[in-house]
Amino acid sequence: MWFQRITLLLLILTTATAAFLQNPDFESPPLNLPENSNSSSSTFVLLGQNSTVPGWTYQGTVQQNYSKHPWQSYGHNLGTWGNDEPINLVLESQTTDSDTNSSCWPIIDTMLIKTVGVTLVPDNGNLLLNGGFESGPGFLPNSTEGVLLDSAPSVVQLALRQWTVMGTVRYINFHVPEGKAAIEILSASGIQTAARQLSERSRYNLTFTLGDANDGCEGDFLVGVEAGSSAQNFTVKSKAIGFSLVFESTDEPRTQIIFTSYSAAHTKDGVLCGPVVDEVILHPLGGGSASIKPAWLLVFALFCIASL
Incomplete structure (x- = not known):
C-alpha cells in the first residue's frame, strides 16, 4: 500500500x-x-x-x-x-x-x-457521567464548524468521554442549549452510554434536550431514544425543547442509554446536519427513593442495634 x-x-x-x-x-x-x-x-x-x-x-x-x-x-x-x-x-x-x-x-x-481530567464526577445528582458533554475534544480558536467524531474500534480511543459514537456526530460549541458543548447527531448515526449499578426493578426518569444547531438544517428530525427495555421516537423541530423517558431498570449490571437520528438532513450547502442533544440527566423516579433506599435501610438497622 x-x-x-x-x-x-x-x-x-x-x-x-x-x-x-x-x-x-x-x-x-x-x-x-x-x-x-x-x-x-x-x-x-x-x-x-x-x-x-x-x-x-x-x-x-x-x-x-x-x-x-x-x-x-x-x-x-x-x-x-x-x-x-x-x-x-x-x-x-x-x-x-x-x-x-x-x-x-x-x-x-x-x-x-x-x-483531560482523569476522573469524572456526577453533576447535581445525575447518574450519568458527562451527561452535558462538557468533557470532550478541544475546539480550535475561532472555530465555527465544530469537531467531527467518528466511531472508534476501541473505547479507549473515544474522544467523547463516557460515550460511544455510532457513525459520525459533530461536537459543537455554538447554539448550545446548556453549558459549553453539545452533540449534533448526523444522518443515521447515534451516541450511546451506560448507567451502572441501578437499583433492580426500580423506575428512572431520563430527561434530555433536543433541538438544532442553527446551521440552516432543513426539515424536522426524528430521534429514537432507548433506555433499558424502553424505547420511544421523538419529533424535533428547530427550537430546543426538553423531553423525558421513564423506564424500569433490569437486573443487568449496565443499563444502555442510546440516542439515534433517523433523519437524513442537509443544509442548503449540502452539508450533513442533524438534531442536537444536550443535558442528558438520569434520576430515580419519585424524588430519588430508588437510589437511596438501601442507605436509609442501613441507617435504620444501625439505629435499632444501638438502641438495644
Whole structure:
C-alpha cells in the first residue's frame, strides 16, 4: 500500500499550559525548497528530498499548500502518556483498493492537543457521567464548524468521554442549549452510554434536550431514544425543547442509554446536519427513593442495634 507520511515528535510536559506541538499549524514555512519552487505564486509547493518542515519529518510526496479550502475538524483520543514521555505522532495518507492511482490527497492543518481530567464526577445528582458533554475534544480558536467524531474500534480511543459514537456526530460549541458543548447527531448515526449499578426493578426518569444547531438544517428530525427495555421516537423541530423517558431498570449490571437520528438532513450547502442533544440527566423516579433506599435501610438497622 502506497502512502505519504508526516511525523512529529511530541514531548509531553508536566504543565497543561505548555505547548505540546511544535509548528502545529505549519505557519513556519519549509526550508531548503527546490530552486524551481515559488511559494509566493504557487498554490502548492512540492517539497524536495532536502526540504525540511520545522517540527516535522516526512516520507513520500508532500506538498505545502498556500490556498484557502473548506476545512473540517476531527477529534481523536490519543490515550494516556507519562510525564516527559516522547511520543511519535504519525499521520498517513493511504490509498484504497479502488483508488490506487489517485493524485488527490487530504490537506492537514492546525492541530490541538488538550489534556483531560482523569476522573469524572456526577453533576447535581445525575447518574450519568458527562451527561452535558462538557468533557470532550478541544475546539480550535475561532472555530465555527465544530469537531467531527467518528466511531472508534476501541473505547479507549473515544474522544467523547463516557460515550460511544455510532457513525459520525459533530461536537459543537455554538447554539448550545446548556453549558459549553453539545452533540449534533448526523444522518443515521447515534451516541450511546451506560448507567451502572441501578437499583433492580426500580423506575428512572431520563430527561434530555433536543433541538438544532442553527446551521440552516432543513426539515424536522426524528430521534429514537432507548433506555433499558424502553424505547420511544421523538419529533424535533428547530427550537430546543426538553423531553423525558421513564423506564424500569433490569437486573443487568449496565443499563444502555442510546440516542439515534433517523433523519437524513442537509443544509442548503449540502452539508450533513442533524438534531442536537444536550443535558442528558438520569434520576430515580419519585424524588430519588430508588437510589437511596438501601442507605436509609442501613441507617435504620444501625439505629435499632444501638438502641438495644
